[in-house]
Structures are given as structure tokens and as C-alpha cells.
Amino acid sequence: MASWACGIDGCEAVFDAPEPLILHQTTEHERCTCAVCETVVPDGYFAIRHAFEEHSRAEYVRAYGASAAEVREREQAKDYIEAAADLTLVLERLERGGSEG
Ligand SMILES: [Zn+2]
Numbered sequence: 001m002a003s004w005a006c007g008i009d010g011c012e013a014v015f016d017a018p019e020p021l022i023l024h025q026t027t028e029h030e031r032c033t034c035a036v037c038e039t040v041v042p043d044g045y046f047a048i049r050h051a052f053e054e055h056s057r058a059e060y061v062r063a064y065g066a067s068a069a070e071v072r073e074r075e076q077a078k079d080y081i082e083a084a085a086d087l088t089l090v091l092e093r094l095e096r097g098g099s100e101g
């Protein structure tokens with residue numbers, strides 16, 4: 001079975017599906033501020049998605065001081081989650097305001 005590790009700030013939470021991982025990252029961790037545009041976004045997947053969909057790779061590298069390898073790693077994590085996760089389900093859960101159920 002695939003395991004999905006959180007990894008934010010050394011968080012060791014592991015889930016057996018991507019949806020609970022994203023819910024955990026979004027609800028259990030503090031929100032972070034985008035270093036490019038100062039929008040407050042949930043940490044984890046949504047922070048990565050914001051960075052790559054709203055900003056160019058060059059802006060991201062400049063604002064975060066990330067290396068090309070780090071950028072690639074985060075893009076891969078995003079693609080991997082998007083290929084496996086039912087994001088509609090995640091957004092519905094978030095709209096209902098909890099991680100229960
Ligand atoms: Zn975590």
C-alpha cells in the first residue's frame with residue numbers, strides 16, 4: 001500500500017491515501033504566506049499548487065531561494081498528488097469545515 005507522508009517541518013504523520021494527507025496539511029498545519037505575492041495559503045499541497053499555478057518557476061526560485069532540484073521535486077509531488085487524489089472530495093470536505101467522516 002502506498003503511504004503518504006506529510007513532511008511539513010519534520011511532521012511524521014503518514015496516511016494511506018492522498019486525500020486525508022491534504023486535509024491534514026490544510027487543517028492541522030498553520031497557513032503560510034506566499035513569498036512571492038504574500039497571499040496566505042494552506043501549507044502543503046495547496047501552497048505548492050499556488051506557487052506553481054500563480055507564479056513562474058523563476059519567481060518561485062527567486063522568492064524561495066530554491067534550487068532547480070527542489071523545484072523539480074515539488075512539481076513532481078504536485079503531479080503525483082493530482083494523479084492520485086480526488087481533489088473534489090478534498091474541497092467538499094474542507095467546505096463542510098472539518099475532517100470528520
Ligand atoms: Zn503534518
Ligand SMILES: [Zn+2]
Pocket residue numbers: 034035036037038039050051054055
Ligand atoms: Zn503567490
